[in-house]
Amino acid sequence: MKGNCKLRVTNYDIKILFLALLLCVGITAYARRKHKPVILPVYEQPSVVVEDDGAVTFRYCGEGKHVYLLTDFLFVDEDTIFYTDHSHKIKMEKQSNGCFYVTTRPVSPETYTYCFRVDGKRVPDPLNNDTAWERLHKWNVVTVGGTPETDIYLQPKKQGELIRAKWYSTEEKIYRRVNIYLPAAISHQQSPITNHQSFPVLYLIHGINGYEGSWTERGRAIQVMENLAAQGKIEPTILVMPDCNVGPHEDRPSHHTLFNNIMHYPRLQHDHRIEHAVSELIRMVDSIYPVSGNQAIAGLSDGARLAANIANENPGHFNAVGMFSPVVHKSQLPCDSCTDTRYFIYAGKADFFINNSRRFYHRLQKQRGVERDKNTPSAHLTIRGSGHNWRNWRRFGADFLTKWQGKE
Numbered sequence: 001m002k003g004n005c006k007l008r009v010t011n012y013d014i015k016i017l018f019l020a021l022l023l024c025v026g027i028t029a030y031a032r033r034k035h036k037p038v039i040l041p042v043y044e045q046p047s048v049v050v051e052d053d054g055a056v057t058f059r060y061c062g063e064g065k066h067v068y069l070l071t072d073f074l075f076v077d078e079d080t081i082f083y084t085d086h087s088h089k090i091k092m093e094k095q096s097n098g099c100f101y102v103t104t105r106p107v108s109p110e111t112y113t114y115c116f117r118v119d120g121k122r123v124p125d126p127l128n129n130d131t132a133w134e135r136l137h138k139w140n141v142v143t144v145g146g147t148p149e150t151d152i153y154l155q156p157k158k159q160g161e162l163i164r165a166k167w168y169s170t171e172e173k174i175y176r177r178v179n180i181y182l183p184a185a186i187s188h189q190q191s192p193i194t195n196h197q198s199f200p201v202l203y204l205i206h207g208i209n210g211y212e213g214s215w216t217e218r219g220r221a222i223q224v225m226e227n228l229a230a231q232g233k234i235e236p237t238i239l240v241m242p243d244c245n246v247g248p249h250e251d252r253p254s255h256h257t258l259f260n261n262i263m264h265y266p267r268l269q270h271d272h273r274i275e276h277a278v279s280e281l282i283r284m285v286d287s288i289y290p291v292s293g294n295q296a297i298a299g300l301s302d303g304a305r306l307a308a309n310i311a312n313e314n315p316g317h318f319n320a321v322g323m324f325s326p327v328v329h330k331s332q333l334p335c336d337s338c339t340d341t342r343y344f345i346y347a348g349k350a351d352f353f354i355n356n357s358r359r360f361y362h363r364l365q366k367q368r369g370v371e372r373d374k375n376t377p378s379a380h381l382t383i384r385g386s387g388h389n390w391r392n393w394r395r396f397g398a399d400f401l402t403k404w405q406g407k408e
Contacts, residue, residue: 047127048114048142054106056142060092060125061099064118067092071114073107089117109150110391111220113139132217141217152398156226158184162216167242167284169277176277177243179212180285181222183229183236198292200405201238201285203278204397205299205307208261208268212243215397218390224398234405238289242281244274244306268302275309282314296404298322298344300393301353308332311341320344322400324393325351328360333367344380344403346396350387357381 049057058069069090092100113132116123124131125140132141145151160183166175183199204221206214215221221239229236246264261268268274285291297318299307304326311318315337323345326332334341343364347357361381370376382399385392 047125048140050142050144051103051106054109054144054146055104056107056144057101057103058092058114058116058125059099059101060116060118060123061097062118062123062126064100066119067094067100068117069102069104069114070117070122071104072112073104073114092116107144109144109146111141111143111150111153111218111394113141113218115139133211133213134218143220149395149398152224152227153220153394154223154227156184156223156230158230159222159226160184160186162222167277167281169273169280171273171276172247174247176281177212178281179216179239179241180289181216181225181239181241182289183238184226185229185236186238186290198290199238200235200294200296201240201289201291202295202401202404203282203297203307203310204239204241205244205278205297205303205310206241207299207301207303208265210300210303211245212241215239215241218394219397220394221397224394225401228398228401234401235294237401237405238285238291240281240285242278244278244303246274269305272309272313275306275313278306278310279313282310282317294319294405296320296322296400298324298397298400299326300324300396301388302327304328305332308334312338316340320400320404322346322396322404323357323360324396324400325353325388326357326360327353328356330360330363332360333363339368340378342378342380342404344382344400346382346384346392346399348385348387348389348392349383351392352388354383357383 045059047059051057060067069092071088071090073088090102090104092102094100113134114125115137116125122137124138128140128142130141131138143150143153145154160181163180163182165178165180167178168175185197186199204215204219206212221241225234225237225239228234246261246267295318297307297311298321299305301324304323305328307321308323308328309332311321312335315335318341320342321344323343325347326345334343345357345361347354358381361379364379368376368378370379380403382396385395
């Protein structure tokens with residue numbers, strides 16, 4: 001009868017629906033498993049090899065049909081303005097041992113990042129533990145040496161100890177992360193405070209898109225410091241790299257920072273709670289580790305502004321301030337009691353903040369009564385290289401280390 005039709009569900013229908021559900025779950029699980037890297041038992045050679053001519057051979061041993069290399073090798077334009085360009089996609093060929101290979105053309109000596117794209121999904125190199133976070137993704141790192149400038153990015157013969165710690169910000173009522181590197185010259189057989197030798201200290205501040213690991217991952221700070229020390233160009237130096245992001249949380253990865261910092265940029269500029277927190281960190285480091293009176297602070301981009309503010313918060317504490325591609329204003333000029341602090345300002349030729357760097361330098365010169373455009377022992381301006389990127393900041397960091405410690 002019309003209008004009196006009822007839906008009748010039988011046990012058979014329930015069984016069919018249950019089997020269909022199991023099938024969907026199985027297909028989804030298989031699809032996910034399909035893109036999970038499964039490493040084949042081929043370990044007779046590393047996954048990345050830098051050839052004598054500067055070419056780089058990559059190897060991926062895992063399941064997949066179509067494998068590509070994604071990298072920021074700048075084949076066309078060596079002077080990029082921005083941070084990183086991973087637009088280069090190079091197809092990898094499968095060989096008889098089941099692994100995928102590709103050898104690039106020779107590239108300029110530098111530190112690069114890369115990963116694999118397997119069947120449309122990005123996969124970090126599972127055999128390379130040298131990694132770096134960039135824009136919410138983890139990348140692998142490879143250094144092509146060959147020049148004195150880039151050889152200091154390679155792994156040093158001796159390495160010290162990297163301590164991942166936290167300190168408490170009383171004003172913010174939160175714990176902040178900090179990476180502290182003790183150089184190889186500090187004996188690990190005894191507590192650092194009992195070591196009779198004292199060491200210079202360098203505080204390194206990341207930019208608005210960074211975190212406490214940025215200077216060790218992308219900046220190669222440990223490699224640069226240890227290699228320069230081994231060459232006798234600087235003293236072995238304690239490195240302190242704090243998290244200077246707005247409102248860090250225990251349950252949020254500290255490298256997920258850019259959007260949160262931009263949304264709270266007025267706080268970054270005006271309330272100075274982060275600078276106060278770093279001042280507390282400075283007192284903690286001085287009380288625990290064998291530090292000397294020779295201390296410096298440096299920062300990149302917006303971190304240069306923070307570095308200048310922290311120096312002003314602690315008058316007389318820092319012998320030198322390094323400002324790399326700085327985003328600064330006249331309010332970051334040295335305080336009245338900071339007249340002995342040396343300032344080293346760096347900018348890239350293609351950096352969109354280069355005029356900001358020049359203006360700050362000229363204001364600094366005017367404040368100190370020095371003739372315009374002439375470097376003095378207390379103020380330096382260096383313009384070189386490309387744009388607002390790690391390629392420049394690594395160079396700036398190495399140059400600042402040697403000039404701060406008076407070895408060059």
